[in-house]
Amino acid sequence: MITDAKTILVVEDEQKLAQLLREYLQADGFHVHCLHQGDQVASWMATHQADLIILDLMLPGKDGMTLCREIRLHSEVPIIMATARVDEPDRLKGLEIGADDYLCKPYSMR
Amino acid sequence: MAELASNFNRLADTLARNEQLRRQWIVDISHELRTPLAVIGGEVEALLDGIRKPSPERLTSLHSDIRSLSTLVDDLHQLSLADQASLQLTLTDVNLYDLVSNLRVLVEPRMADKPLTLVLEAASHPRLSMLADRERLIQLFSNLLENSLRYTNEGGVVRLRLQAHEQTLTLEVQDSAPGVPESDLTKIFERLYRVDRSRSRSVGGSGLGLAICQQIVEAHGGQISADSSPLGGLCIRIELPRTFRHQGLASKRLAAS
Numbered sequence: 001m002i003t004d005a006k007t008i009l010v011v012e013d014e015q016k017l018a019q020l021l022r023e024y025l026q027a028d029g030f031h032v033h034c035l036h037q038g039d040q041v042a043s044w045m046a047t048h049q050a051d052l053i054i055l056d057l058m059l060p061g062k063d064g065m066t067l068c069r070e071i072r073l074h075s076e077v078p079i080i081m082a083t084a085r086v087d088e089p090d091r092l093k094g095l096e097i098g099a100d101d102y103l104c105k106p107y108s109m110r
Numbered sequence: 111m112a113e114l115a116s117n118f119n120r121l122a123d124t125l126a127r128n129e130q131l132r133r134q135w136i137v138d139i140s141h142e143l144r145t146p147l148a149v150i151g152g153e154v155e156a157l158l159d160g161i162r163k164p165s166p167e168r169l170t171s172l173h174s175d176i177r178s179l180s181t182l183v184d185d186l187h188q189l190s191l192a193d194q195a196s197l198q199l200t201l202t203d204v205n206l207y208d209l210v211s212n213l214r215v216l217v218e219p220r221m222a223d224k225p226l227t228l229v230l231e232a233a234s235h236p237r238l239s240m241l242a243d244r245e246r247l248i249q250l251f252s253n254l255l256e257n258s259l260r261y262t263n264e265g266g267v268v269r270l271r272l273q274a275h276e277q278t279l280t281l282e283v284q285d286s287a288p289g290v291p292e293s294d295l296t297k298i299f300e301r302l303y304r305v306d307r308s309r310s311r312s313v314g315g316s317g318l319g320l321a322i323c324q325q326i327v328e329a330h331g332g333q334i335s336a337d338s339s340p341l342g343g344l345c346i347r348i349e350l351p352r353t354f355r356h357q358g359l360a361s362k363r364l365a366a367s
Contacts, residue, residue, distance in 0.1 A: 014148075020152040024156070027161050
């Protein structure tokens with residue numbers, strides 16, 4: 001076990017995708033924690049530290065856009081938004097609210 | 111002249127609105143296809159990259175993902191057929207009681223697995239016969255039962271009520287909790303509508319089942335509606351005319367669009 005491994009929080013409601021991301025990122029030596037609902041994020045972040053967050057846009061409980069804005073109120077952690085929506089306005093909105101980058105599904109894990 | 115101009119404007123508005131709906135529909139379908147494709151693509155890449163080891167379970171799971179995609183494409187195809195009013199009906203004399211009883215035998219074991227209790231309330235009666243497309247009705251009732259099976263909490267009840275009236279036959283599928291919010295009851299027949307899209311996707315619905323049900327019912331000259339069920343969940347009510355009226359389908363379709 002690498003002790004200084006970075007932790008990545010994956011918030012993705014499609015459990016199979018979350019599991020794939022976990023396996024790829026773990027193979028690259030990261031610690032990975034997966035959440036499947038938007039409203040689970042705040043309580044997880046209250047007790048854990050993430051070095052990067054991969055955030056799905058459409059989530060049950062609380063959507064990715066709202067979450068991103070809320071996280072930015074108290075944290076500068078890098079955030080990558082992931083979504084199946086490719087509309088340009090969404091893309092811009094995602095970055096304006098403080099996301100660092102943007103991934104469109106289907107993204108390749110490679 | 112003014113009337114002609116206003117008619118023309120109205121026509122132009124309708125065309126623009128239809129075009130807008132058509133574009134939105136294509137965006138929605140692409141979205142609907144992208145997620146399962148992302149899963150299948152990712153899983154195959156993981157096998158290729160050696161992140162995952164191939165096993166019979168992995169392949170079975172991939173196979174079932176591909177099958178759900180096929181179902182989605184089949185459903186889309188059927189909806190487009192009905193859009194062109196070319197949903198062909200093969201009419202025979204169908205006894206709804208027999209048809210529903212046969213379906214019940216098929217679906218009951220899966221209901222029992224969840225577990226859910228399935229109750230059929232109908233008197234076996236010659237008056238429960240009508241002229242209809244047997245295969246389409248089987249598809250209609252299976253879709254409704256599948257929905258209840260998927261979206262009713264464990265330990266719940268699904269009740270089928272079949273009734274004969276003077277001019278019509280009615281079928282109600284009532285289930286127990288959870289229900290659908292009042293404001294969403296009219297939306298559930300919209301294509302790709304899901305009460306909670308994330309949860310439903312993992313449960314496996316295509317979001318097209320009820321839209322297809324509506325088209326089958328309308329092709330038979332009937333009506334379908336949704337309400338809260340006395341059991342605490344959803345109640346879908348179908349009213350089918352005893353005497354088949356195929357005329358009016360095309361005009362109704364135009365009026366609806």
